[in-house]
Amino acid sequence: MCGIVGYAGPRDASEVLLGGLGRLEYRGYDSAGIAVDDGRQLQLRRSVGKLGNLAAHLRERPVVGRCGIGHTRWATHGGVTEENAHPHRDASGDIVVIQNGIVENYLELKERLVAHGHQFASQTDTEVIARLLGEYYEETGSLEQAMRRTLAELRGGNAVVAMTRREPGRIVAARLGHAGGIVIGLGDGETFVASDVPAILDYTRQVLFLEDRELAVIEAGQVRLYRLDGATIERAPMTIPWDPVSAARGDFKHFMQKEIFEQPRALTDVLRGRIDLDDGAVMLDELTFSERELRQLERICAVACGTAWHAALVAKFAIEALARVRVEVDYGSEFRYREPLIGRNAAVLAITQSGETVDTLAAMEEARRQQAKSIAIVNAVGSQAARLADGGAIYLHAGPEIGVASTKAFTTMLVAAYLLALRLGAARGVLAAGEVRRYIQALIELPGKVERILQQHAIYEELAERYHGARDALFLGRQANYPVALEGALKLKEISYIHAEGYPAGEMKHGPIALIDRDLPVVCIAMRDGVYEKMISNIEQVRARGGHVIAIAAEGDALIAAKADYVIEVPETLPLLTPVLTSVPMQLLAYQFAVRRGCDVDQPRNLAKSVTVE
16 A cells, blocks of 8 residues: 655665655555655655655755655555654654554554653554664664564554664665565665565666565665574565566556556466467466366355456356356455355465455465465566465566556456466366367457457547536446446546446346436446347336446447447457456546546545555
8 A cells, every 4th residue: 555665775865765656656645755864864854645745845855865765655543644644753763664554553552652751743553663663772772673573562464664873874674464565676786675566666677575574684785684583584586577668657648548558468468378279278387286186176265355356256257157166256355254164175266466455365364274275366476465375376467557446457367367267177177178279269369359449539538528427327237247347337436436336237126226317327238148138128227217328239239229328339259258348448438537527547536556454
């Protein structure tokens, strides 16, 4: 959620920190700040609102130094004020700290510290960490040792980064649990710290990731890794393949728009190296399951949150149809608390763009506790979900997704799920090579078909002009396109702030039909599939009550065109694969509505890209 950046090296730290925080804006935040050692003292600059406010503050009161830390905050404890913005100081003012996560026992710790005479300057749980660091530093004379003792006091998941004037040029970073990640970038005579890879890609692609209960002592061109118990860690850096240019907006007005139009490339990349059309085979070398284990697999528990949960619903349709393996879909936040029974011959399928969603990670930990393997469908290379997935991580290769509302990650999640379903179906003898080949061919054709959808412009602008003032919208779909209806409603809510509901069309008569009147736009997904005639019936029921029908239909479907107010045409494909195509108009609709309403498309209010706290 919040963004962390740190730097030690020969450059101007303020410039590095501000640039890195800018590349983490997609995570969502409401205030920002930096701390820089200018050689005499630790200089803090903090501001409320967008990063531009902090940049203006720095122009008025510049600070120059070679070591510093920065943070973008998304409020959890305390309001959106400059006092609550990070970094926070200890009682002496010589230590500063930033953190991602929540200190679950912060009230207990704060009461103890107040009893010791501490007077808090903020309402945040992070200041508790700063005060504890200060107390333990006075006892140990070492920021590293103070960090160990402080983390031993904390409950919850935290990524903590700190520095002190008394140890110039040194940063200490640590991770506790799964609520916040820490990546360390290795440069030539300089070292970087961040909560996510895009923050440091302009400088290096050689990185180290901190795991749970690990600590790093960072100086210019030098990193030492330890367990929190003091044991030394030897770990080779890994190379991140993302090009920082790909994170730039280019000629597009918004990152979300750019990412929508990147989908043909992203869909191609998720297929690369994984399909053999000649032999009718899907190769998922990432999976650690043996052929016998795949054959014996009886049940999959799919867990995810938000958009990824909708992808999990599509995965259920695909895996059950193509592999005949029963799939249960859970919200990660619910799975972890209902004492799930995973059982023998079962696996957990975790779907997450960032790989850092705390509820999804907790579900994977539950799988491990019950001795079940977990598989991750994940975008972020080296993320926590990828590392926890002992059954293998299927990377999306979609590249950085900066817009908060997920687009290319969603469609690549669907394709990854289809690949998994085909791999399972072949291993279990459900699908012959010829049938696998038929699906592979259809998958190969999807990027070009998405390209054709993206060539339509006028229809979305016309719909936005007509309906941007609507207060509500209804999205209807059936079978595999029911999750797409949910996703369409979510997209509209996320970025245009129009209330929207997604429903399986067969449930329309069980409540939502009461909402239909001449002011309600109803988006109906009506592809030529096994429930096509049912959808036509739903469309007629909407029209009979004065509702406005926006149909997502196959190219050239004259019957739908005669019944709907507006038709958005998409190319035909195999019925099971249509969600990849029908979801793209949903993204474009939401985008154009948000633009027409003057909303902040890339950073919608109250939302964050990576939800790393409960």
